[in-house]
Amino acid sequence: MIIKNRVKELRAKHHLTQGSLAESVNVTRQTIVALEKGSYTPSLLLAMNIARIFDLQMEEIFFLEEDNQ
Amino acid sequence: MSIYRNVLISVLLLVLFGWALTSFYYASVDISKYFNDSSRSVMFELNILPLIILIFVGSIVSIISFSKKKNKLWSKSLLLPDEFEESDEREKEITSRATRRAYVSMMYATPIIASLLLFYPFISETIPYYPIIIFFLLPLTQVVTYMVSWNVQYNK
Numbered sequence: 754m755i756i757k758n759r760v761k762e763l764r765a766k767h768h769l770t771q772g773s774l775a776e777s778v779n780v781t782r783q784t785i786v787a788l789e790k791g792s793y794t795p796s797l798l799l800a801m802n803i804a805r806i807f808d809l810q811m812e813e814i815f816f817l818e819e820d821n822q
Numbered sequence: 823m824s825i826y827r828n829v830l831i832s833v834l835l836l837v838l839f840g841w842a843l844t845s846f847y848y849a850s851v852d853i854s855k856y857f858n859d860s861s862r863s864v865m866f867e868l869n870i871l872p873l874i875i876l877i878f879v880g881s882i883v884s885i886i887s888f889s890k891k892k893n894k895l896w897s898k899s900l901l902l903p904d905e906f907e908e909s910d911e912r913e914k915e916i917t918s919r920a921t922r923r924a925y926v927s928m929m930y931a932t933p934i935i936a937s938l939l940l941f942y943p944f945i946s947e948t949i950p951y952y953p954i955i956i957f958f959l960l961p962l963t964q965v966v967t968y969m970v971s972w973n974v975q976y977n978k
Contacts, residue, residue, distance in 0.1 A: 779910070780910040780911065780912065781909055781910050781912070781913065783912070783976070784910050784911070784912040784913075787912060787978065792978045793912055793978075795911070796911050798911075799911060
């Protein structure tokens with residue numbers, strides 16, 4: 754199982770740049786890049802902060818998916 | 823990327839420190855000869871150039887490092903290596919993984935590097951400070967492993 758997310762889609766919907774989202778959740782832009790690529794699984798705190806920015810429940814942004822590899 | 827710059831500075835300081843130690847090594851050889859031969863007029867000669875360069879470069883690096891740190895505590899600025907990039911949770915994770923790999927690299931590098939000391943009797947005349955070079959291979963291995971691991975994970 755892997756954790757996928759809808760951060761890229763939601764960021765575009767809210768007209769946010771990677772830099773501005775990074776700044777509002779207090780991480781570096783590279784962390785948002787890695788998060789969107791799926792190569793980084795955020796901490797619970799970061800996931801909750803991102804959910805708060807998008808005004809959504811955490812499970813609406815982050816969800817489990819079968820790992821096909 | 824700053825990790826390259828920081829690692830390069832660490833390597834430079836290690837090399838300078840090694841160079842300074844070789845001149846102290848020659849000085850201690852002179853001192854031991856002086857005690858065995860009372861006819862010598864000079865106790866020892868010391869090339870202080872490497873030491874001066876080390877102090878000069880080390881001071882500049884420390885001042886720059888301290889001025890760039892967000893956490894302006896002297897103790898943290900001077901005691902923690904600059905290679906530790908920890909501006910957010912992902913960098914902290916990458917740093918901890920790279921540190922783990924650097925630690926594991928020591929377990930393999932130590933016996934290999936220690937066994938290189940077996941060659942010392944054959945080259946002690948040519949390179950008398952050979953053990954100093956060998957000893958400094960340990961931190962060099964550690965810092966290079968750290969840099970490679972950090973870089974690979976950062977660019978994933």
